[in-house]
Amino acid sequence: MSAIHLQNLVKKFGDFTALKTMDLAISDGEFMALLGPSGCGKSTTMNMIAGMEEPTDGKILFGERDMAGVPMGRRGVGFVFQNYAIFTHMTVRQNLAYGPKMRGAAKAEIDRRVGAIAEMLQLTPLLDRKADRLSVNILQRVAIGRSAIMEPAIFLLDEPLSNVDAAFRAVMRTELKQLQRQFRQTMVYVTHDQLEAMTMADRIAVMDHGVLQQVGTPLEVYNDPANVFVARFIGAPGMNLLKGRPAESDRGLVVDLGPLGITPPLPSELAAALRGARGEVLYGFRPEQASLVRNGQGLAMPVTFVERIGARTIVHLGLGEAAVKTVFDNDVGLAIGDTAIVAPTTSSVRVFDAATGLATKAG
């Protein structure tokens, strides 16, 4: 086990900067998800931790040890590839035994370790199967077992669930999380799927365009996104953001949304932080945290689309810049063309600076 420290990490490919500068401390035994859209630098970061790529600048420390110049075979890193990269020409047993065998371990020792790891991963009955005809959850276990047998200090997982169909993904998520509890290893998990990150990770590092946007527990990044990008990226659908200006009203500080009218009063802490500011802001609230209210108490918007997804119904309101989505119970009585008056739960409202995109910290 080992903590990982990334210090001023930079990676450039020619003129292209994949990673601008990254500082991240992953503690011992933590499950950290690197989350972001394609091209955000998450895989590059992972590859540098694994030693597949050399950083252009900055340091990677495992515990106290600087990893500069340490080749990937000697870092003590377990890596689970997107497609698992199982050696298909070998049996499950040969796959598991590969690492110790390459390091010249004795036969008896290899057998003992393979036996132990197979037992732990419930692979014992499959040991002599060829690895090319295994279902994907078995492949995942073999991939993890093959790395785990080397007792790596750190486990890196590169989108291991992206090739799996949606129904099975839930099963695999649970299994993976359980395995992590079993091994108690530091795990870094790269994904573009915020649901995976939310459900499995202890903490999430949200990245975009080679810049680390926010690090926090799943609830922290969901409840208190540091900026507009995180607000939009986390949550399905993401946070609603409406442009406006703070304005005083008889009920307290509100946001004047122009043609949409004025919002309900802001929560007092936000109001305190915003008072005096007159620049453009983005008024944000979660689709799940809005309710239908009577006239005059919320934002009146036309219903443009009703998406029924089973347990919930997503109602699209307004158009263009002034569009929001709200999530209601499945029996909500709204149809296209209706006017809905919605009000966000006061405590869930967040405000962002329109110019910088940064969240206004509640004073």
Place this chain on the structure above:
Amino acid sequence: MSAVTVMTSKDEMKAVGAKPVSRDEGARLGFRLTLPAQILVLFISAFPLLMQLYISVTDWSPLSGTGWWNAWSMWNSFANYTDLAADARFWSALKRTAIVMIVCVPAEFLLGLALATLFADDFPGKRIFYSILLMPMMVVPAVAGYMFFMLFQSGGPVNDILSALTGSPVTIAWLSDPTLALIAVMVADIWQWTPLMFLILLAGLVGVPEDQIKAATLLGANPWQRFVTIVLPKMKTIIIIALAIRVIENFKIFDTLYIMTGGGPGVATETISVYIYKLTTQDLIWGYVAAIALAILVVLSIVAVFAMKRMARAREVPT
């Protein structure tokens, strides 16, 4: 009670007057449709084979004064085959062919594999070297033969280079010495056919999944271990194909060799093909030639069947 009529597809066809097509009938129709092609294939492959078999048990020659179809009158009760078993020149030609194959095919394979490994990574000037490397394969074998004939003359470039290297004049009569002539012939074959090996093996090499190589590296395998445990097993099928192609082709080695040495000096470089060529054009004993050709066909078929079996087995384990 109302009767419910269930119409099967057969009934429907009857209703519209179409005859249902049974499985047997379908097969018969297929046979009729492919018949012209079948006859053509039969004529191309089976007919010459049967003709050869027929002639091989007779003393027929083009000088017999009668058509080959009348060869039955020259039936020699398998004398050609018993002669073949006792023909020392045939056996030595076969042995020589085998020696050439045992030297050339592995040499071509190892050189091709080394070059493919080299070319799997990028290096400056790769494209130019790639084109140069493929050139020998495109040279007409007869031209290649003449080229090497010139190179190995006693006053030729090979001796010139050796002279320059050793500092004293070298005048080896390459093509007049039995052993050296065989070596020269093998050098020419390796030169000409290593590129093919290289090309096939390179295709196999770039097909090895990168992730699995990376995974092996992360598990601590050094480059040699990676090559032996991942790369080679993944290339197994393509290696078998490449070797089978070259073994079969090399067994038939003729044109380059014949132009370089004509099978000489004496019979020092006489391979099976050269021997057959001489028997056909000089001795004109076609019945005997047919017997030899059939014997070789049997040998090559065994090699081909073996290779195909291995390939089928390899395919059961898709990479």
